[in-house]
Each structure stands twice: as C-alpha cells, then as structure tokens.
Amino acid sequence: MLKNKKNILILGLILLMVIAIVGVSYAAYTYTGLGQRANTITTGSITMTYNETENVINLEGALPTTDKTGKTLSDYFEFTVGSSISGDVNINYEISAKKESGTLDNQYIKLYLTRVTESGEEELMTPETYNEEVSSNSYTGRPANEMSLYTSSMNSSESNTYRLRMYVDESYNPQGDGGGKTFSVRINVYGLDGVNIEPNAPELDSNMIAVRYDGSNWVKADSSTNNWYNYDKQEWANAVTVSSSTRDTYLSTPVGTTISMDDIETMWVWIPRYSYSIGSVDGTNYYGKQGDYLSTAPTQALPGEIDIKFVDKDTKDTGTAKYLATEEPKNWYTPDAFTYDGNELSGIWVGKFETSSS
Numbered sequence: 001m002l003k004n005k006k007n008i009l010i011l012g013l014i015l016l017m018v019i020a021i022v023g024v025s026y027a028a029y030t031y032t033g034l035g036q037r038a039n040t041i042t043t044g045s046i047t048m049t050y051n052e053t054e055n056v057i058n059l060e061g062a063l064p065t066t067d068k069t070g071k072t073l074s075d076y077f078e079f080t081v082g083s084s085i086s087g088d089v090n091i092n093y094e095i096s097a098k099k100e101s102g103t104l105d106n107q108y109i110k111l112y113l114t115r116v117t118e119s120g121e122e123e124l125m126t127p128e129t130y131n132e133e134v135s136s137n138s139y140t141g142r143p144a145n146e147m148s149l150y151t152s153s154m155n156s157s158e159s160n161t162y163r164l165r166m167y168v169d170e171s172y173n174p175q176g177d178g179g180g181k182t183f184s185v186r187i188n189v190y191g192l193d194g195v196n197i198e199p200n201a202p203e204l205d206s207n208m209i210a211v212r213y214d215g216s217n218w219v220k221a222d223s224s225t226n227n228w229y230n231y232d233k234q235e236w237a238n239a240v241t242v243s244s245s246t247r248d249t250y251l252s253t254p255v256g257t258t259i260s261m262d263d264i265e266t267m268w269v270w271i272p273r274y275s276y277s278i279g280s281v282d283g284t285n286y287y288g289k290q291g292d293y294l295s296t297a298p299t300q301a302l303p304g305e306i307d308i309k310f311v312d313k314d315t316k317d318t319g320t321a322k323y324l325a326t327e328e329p330k331n332w333y334t335p336d337a338f339t340y341d342g343n344e345l346s347g348i349w350v351g352k353f354e355t356s357s358s
Helices: 244-252
Strands: 017-025 030-035 039-043 046-052 077-085 091-102 109-117 120-129 147-154 158-168 182-193 209-213 218-220 238-242 264-272 274-280 306-310 322-324 347-351
Touching (some): 077 182, 120 147, 147 158, 238 244
Antiparallel strands (some): 017 030, 039 046, 077 158, 091 147, 109 120, 109 158, 238 264, 274 306
C-alpha cells in the first residue's frame, strides 16, 4: 500500500494561484472580471498553468435573476487549466472561490461553473449559493473557508477551459436597500502532485468486534493493527455484533477465537470513502470500460468496469463521473453516502445480511 506522499505545487513560495477577481455590483449594474495571465507552477516532470482571457466583462442591469436565466448569461469569466505531464504522475486540483469583499449577503449570491466542450458547455456545478467549506482539502491543498467549485485530476498532458457565471439570486429584494450593494470573490486553483491516498481505516463502534475469515470460521481479529484487512488482496474489513449474553465474553477473549454463527446477530463490511468515474466507449452510453474481464464492449445487460479511487475524509469530488474510455479516468465523483447530516464520513459500514428483525 502506498503511503501518502504529498508534493505541493508552488508558484514562488506561494501555493495560492490567483486566477481572477470576479465582482458583482448590484447598484452600479455591472459585472467585472479582472485577472492576471499565465500563472505557472512546475515540479519535477509536471508543469501546470492557469490562464484566463483578458476580457473585462461588463453587464448592464445586473438585477436579481432566476437560475434558468443565470445559467445562460452571455457575460462570464473564462479561464484555462492546463498541464504538461511526463511519466507516471498526476495532478489533483481544485477550483474554489473566496469572498474578497461585499455588502450583499452571501445567501443572495449564486455561482455556476461549466467546462467548454466541442458541442457547447458541460455543467460541472449546478447554481449554488456562496458557501465556504469549514474544512480544508488535503487531497488538493485547498485551505478551509473557501467555496469549493470543482475538483478533478490530470495524469496526462491536457487543457480544460472553464466558464464561471455569478449573479444575484431572484430571492433578493432590492427595495429599500439604499443602493451600493456589492459582492466580489477571488477564484483560486490549488494543486498537489503524486498524492496516493491509503484507504481510511475502519471505525468500530463499541459493540462491534473485528473479525476475519480463516478459511473455515469467522475469528476475532486484532483491531489495533491493519492486518485484519488488505485491499490490495481484496480482503475487506469485517465486523460483527453478537448477542448481549455473549458480548462481554467475546470482547475479552484473545485474538483468533472462533465466533460462533449462532452468536452473531449482525455482520458488517467497511467501505472506505472513495470517488468513482464511469467510462464510455461511444461517448453516449456509460456502461464502464471493457477492462480485464469482458471480451466485448460493455452493454447495459453486461456492463464493464467502474473506476474508483480511495480518498481522504476531506475530499469531496464533484465531477460528472463520466469520461471517454479511450482516455484516462477523470471527472471523479464522491458518492453522497459519505455525507451524513452535514458531516463528511471517512467510510460507512454496510450490512452483509438483514440487520433488523421484528
């Protein structure tokens, strides 16, 4: 299992790569985008550049608008993220927004991000209210207190062009505001190279007992080490709960003790937090890639392989989970199952058979 090895991509001594400052001024009815060009970071065999167009966008009559209208605004800020990569390395990057100033409340500001494609624009983020993340992302290097717009990775030389639209939400009532309301954000891009994330370790509840299968029986495992599972060998972490009459006995017995199936009430398998993406052979039907197990192209009846990667607790990929099977996997997405009640989970326990009874 590869350990985490993080090499921070830097521009000078500063990790922060500034793309632009995008501002909305309601009272003046203007929308502006200002930026610096050709921000470049280099490390080893990787070069990553961030370029934005020189246009300064002016919008007359920037009144509160609906999402339907905001998504099609002809005024937007356009920038490019590109890479030049040689060897078996990759860049994990994240586009984020950081409020610079403003007298308009965050709840009335909507942001919308797309990627430019040959056929038009691909939606990467539905219109969302400006909201800063309380935690950082160690996978990309994004600090806390910024709004995450999009995360992805590149492991080949490529270039992607993005468009950001920002507008005042229709819920805002300008009557009696006195005018002069403004809001501006700085668009940042962060990147880390060569990050290999080890699967998050299982988190046992107090009444759970770690177990492993010895070929004949389920036996008590040593939960103080990670020797009771090995994802490289497709050996998953398992745990059981037992009847109340035998719980204390099994909790105190030595490692290797056989746990009778008659005593087991529930059995669980730990699913570490991961992100996935599904390949498409024809660019239309996303049935996975052919991989090592199919002799023909994947179909709906006989789908192919889905790409996954383990991620840490702070990583929440928001891509489309789609890519062309002729390319490297990208546009990763972290399943919503790893978010519960507003909290990000390092993994989830899944029942291996019915976990409740009447």
